[in-house]
Amino acid sequence: MSFLSSFFKKEASVLGIDIGSSALKVVQVKKKHGRAVLETYGELALGPYATIEVGRAVSLPAEKMIEAIKDLMREAKTTTVQCGTALPLSASLITFVTIPQVPEKQIGEVVAIEARKYIPVPLNEVLLDYSVIPREEQYVTDDETTKTEKQGMEVLVVAIHNDYINDYQAIMSGSGLNPSFYEIEIFSSVRAIVDQGIATNMIIDMGARSTKLYIIERGVLRASHIINKGSQDITLAMSKALSITVSEAENMKRTYGLKGGPEYKELTEIITVNLDYMFYEANATLLNYQKKYSKNVSKVILTGGGVLLKGFIDLAKISFQTEVVYADPFGKLETPAFLADEFAEAGPEFAVAIGAALRRLSELE
Numbered sequence: 001m002s003f004l005s006s007f008f009k010k011e012a013s014v015l016g017i018d019i020g021s022s023a024l025k026v027v028q029v030k031k032k033h034g035r036a037v038l039e040t041y042g043e044l045a046l047g048p049y050a051t052i053e054v055g056r057a058v059s060l061p062a063e064k065m066i067e068a069i070k071d072l073m074r075e076a077k078t079t080t081v082q083c084g085t086a087l088p089l090s091a092s093l094i095t096f097v098t099i100p101q102v103p104e105k106q107i108g109e110v111v112a113i114e115a116r117k118y119i120p121v122p123l124n125e126v127l128l129d130y131s132v133i134p135r136e137e138q139y140v141t142d143d144e145t146t147k148t149e150k151q152g153m154e155v156l157v158v159a160i161h162n163d164y165i166n167d168y169q170a171i172m173s174g175s176g177l178n179p180s181f182y183e184i185e186i187f188s189s190v191r192a193i194v195d196q197g198i199a200t201n202m203i204i205d206m207g208a209r210s211t212k213l214y215i216i217e218r219g220v221l222r223a224s225h226i227i228n229k230g231s232q233d234i235t236l237a238m239s240k241a242l243s244i245t246v247s248e249a250e251n252m253k254r255t256y257g258l259k260g261g262p263e264y265k266e267l268t269e270i271i272t273v274n275l276d277y278m279f280y281e282a283n284a285t286l287l288n289y290q291k292k293y294s295k296n297v298s299k300v301i302l303t304g305g306g307v308l309l310k311g312f313i314d315l316a317k318i319s320f321q322t323e324v325v326y327a328d329p330f331g332k333l334e335t336p337a338f339l340a341d342e343f344a345e346a347g348p349e350f351a352v353a354i355g356a357a358l359r360r361l362s363e364l365e
Contacts, residue, residue, distance in 0.1 A: 012030060012031075012080075012082070012364050013028055013029065013030040013039055013079060013080040013082070014028070014029060014030070014080060014082045014083060014084070014357055014360040014361050014364070015027065015028050015078060015080060015081075015082065015083035015084075015177070015357060015360070016029070016083065016084055016086070016188070016352075016353040016354055016355065016356030016357025016358070016359075016360060017069075017083050017084070017085045017086065017172075017177070017179070017353065017356060018086050018185065018188070018350075018352040018353040018356065019065070019069075019085070019086070019087075019088070019168075019171075020046075020088070020207055020208070020305075020352075021046075021057035021058070021088065021207050021208045021209040021210075021230075022045065022046055022047060022054075022055055022056060022057050022058065022207065022208035022209070022232065022305070023043055023044060023045050023046055023208075023305065023349075024043065024044045024046060024068055024069060024072050025041070025042070025043045025349065025350055025352070025353040026041065026042050026043075026072055026073065026076055026078060026353060027040075027041045027350060027353040027354050027356075027357045028040045028041065028076070028078050028079070028080065028357070029333060029354075029357045029358070029361055030361070031361055031364065031365075032334070035333075035334045036332060036333050036334065036357075036358060036361055037333065037334045038330070038333045038334065038335045039079075040076050040077055040078060041076060041350060041353070042072055042075055042076030043072075043349065043350075044068060044071060044072040044075065046058045046060060046065075046068055049064045049065075049067065049068050050064070052246075053246045053247045053250060054247075054250060055208060055231065055232060055235055055250045056208065056232055056235075056246070057207075057208040057209035057230070057232055062167065062170055062171050062174065063174075065171050066171055066174040066175050069171070069175040069177070070175055070176070073175070081176055081177050081178045082178055082180070082360065083172075083177050083178065083179050083180075083356075083357075083360060084179055084180060084181050084182075084183070084188075084356040084357065084359050084360035085168065085172060085177075085179045085181070085182050085183075085356060086182075086183060086184070086185040086188040086352045086353070086355070086356045087160065087164070087165075087168065087182050087183065087184055087185065088184075088185055089184055089185055089186060089212050089224070089226065090209075090210070090226070091160055091161075091164045091184070092158055092159060092160045092184045093118065093119060093126075093158070093159045093160075094156070094157070094158050094184070094186075094221075094224055095115075095118045095157050096133075096154060096155070096156055096157070096222075097111065097114045097115065097117075097118070097154075097155050097157055098151070098152045098153065098154055098155070099111060099114055099152055099153050099155055100152050100153070101152060101153055102153075107130070107132065107153075107155070108130070111128075111130045111155055111157060112128065114155075114157075115128060115130075115157050115159065118157070119159050121161065125161060125162055125163075126159040126160060126161050126162060127159065127160045127161075127162060127165060128157070128158070128159050129157075129158045129159075130155050130156060130157045130158070131155065131156045131220075132153055132154075132155050132156075133153075133154040133155065133156055133220055133222070134218070134220070135154075156220070156221060158184060160182075160184070165182060168182060180360060180363055181359065181360070181363075183356065183359070185205075185212075185352045186203075186205075186212070186214050186221060186224065187221075187355070188351070188352045188353075188354075188355030188356045188359070189203060189205060189214075189303060189327075189351045189352050189355055190203070190214070190216055190219065190221065190355070191355040191358055191359060192327070192329035192332055192351045192352070192354040192355035192358060193301055193303060193327040193328065193329050193351050193355075194216050194219060194301070196219055197218075197219075198217075198218055199298045199299065200215065200216070200217045200218075200222075200295055200296070200297050200298055201215070201216045201217075201297065201298065201299045201300070201301055202214070202215050202216075202282070202285075202286055202297045202299070202300045202301070203215075203216060203300075203301045203303060203327075204278075204282055204300060204301070204302050204303070204304075204307065204316075205303045205304040205351075206230060206231060206278070206302075206303075206304040206305070206306030206307050207230050207231065207304050207305065207306060208230045208231050208232045208305070208306070209228075209230045209232065210226050210227060210228050210229065210230045211226070211227040211229060211230055211278050211281075211282075211304075211306070212224065212225070212226055212227075212304075213225040213226075213227065213281070213282050213285050215285070215286070215289050215297065217293075217295070222289070222293075223285065223288075223289050225281070225285045227277075227278055227281045227282075229274065229277065229278060230306055231253075231305065231306030231309070233274060234253060234270065234271055234274045234275075234309075235249045235250045235253055236249070237270050237273075237274060238252065238253060238267065238270050238271075241266065241270055242266065242267070242270075252267060253267075253271070253309065254309075256310065257271065257309040257310025257311045257312065258271055258272065258309070258310060258311025258312070258314070258315065259310040259311050271309070271311075272315065275312070275315055276319075279315070279316065279319035279320070282300075282319075282320075283319065283320065286320070296322070297322055298322060298323065299322060299323045299324075299325060300316065300320050300322060300323065300324045300325070301325055301326075301327050302316065302324065302325065302326050302327060302348060303326075303327035303329075303347075303348040303351045304348055304349070304351075305348065305349045307326065307348050308345070308348060308349065313326065326344070326347060326348055327347050327348045327351050328344065328347050329347050329350055329351040329354040329355065330343035330344070330346070330347050330350070330354065331347075332354065332358060333354065
């Protein structure tokens with residue numbers, strides 16, 4: 001390629017695709033002057049494709065998922081098929097193993113042997129990936145260095161069943177999309193919402209079906225936990241307790257949340273009971289980490305559509321003895337200034353899609 005053709009080439013656009021349990025999200029970005037620029041984005045509820053209410057978690061057959069993706073691409077007016085796709089945490093097995101200190105070329109072989117203890121199916125049925133967790137440079141004496149070597153290497157291991165990947169590939173192909181990778185949603189989220197640095201953060205990702213907890217240290221995943229309760233559990237509890245339809249309960253939850261005032265006391269109590277359980281679990285995960293590693297978590301970052309419930313962050317700030325903030329993934333992109341408030345509010349819902357788009361964009365460099 002000549003210098004001139006390179007200089008005048010059109011900026012390439014890419015997509016980040018997030019197939020959640022209750023909604024699809026897409027973000028299209030391009031790089032301009034070294035900065036990731038937002039071109040378009042969109043969200044589509046999946047409930048109606050299964051003839052159930054908006055906000056409900058669904059498991060759609062491939063043909064319905066393809067239909068939904070095509071509808072979203074059309075509504076968002078996307079202009080490219082080059083993308084990266086995030087897989088839900090539930091599609092994977094994530095574990096941490098300790099292996100002996102071995103030469104780099106032998107790590108994969110040793111990890112595979114150790115992983116057999118944790119993966120309940122033959123290794124030829126899964127896609128196995130791993131990452132060695134870097135040690136902190138705090139060992140200065142010969143005795144301490146020897147102690148570190150005896151402790152071994154800590155490795156993050158991720159396994160995804162081949163059948164699951166094949167299903168996703170069929171959906172992407174049927175939708176006319178060309179993904180260059182599939183990655184677990186947590187890694188997309190971290191890329192989009194965690195700043196580089198030595199701070200330790202907890203991410204609370206509340207979806208429709210479940211709430212995921214991640215502890216990130218120096219940009220690396222150190223612990224994860226799933227709470228089998230999500231935003232739809234609040235809706236269903238409201239529907240049952242107040243004897244109203246699920247659709248009415250969902251609308252009431254979105255309209256009032258914890259800010260309904262005295263006339264919505266029962267609504268507030270139902271939501272609070274559900275969130276208290278989630279925050280109790282999150283605090284237990286946080287305390288276990290702090291006890292194991294003798295480190296404090298400096299910030300709790302809220303992401304996922306469920307955290308947008310009115311009053312959610314106020315209750316979270318009472319529950320955690322540390323800073324609590326909403327994720328701001330659009331802050332990693334160049335966006336129209338006059339829409340700043342809209343992007344700040346929508347941010348937690350689009351963290352995964354933005355993170356996938358940023359990785360795909362980095363592949364073009």
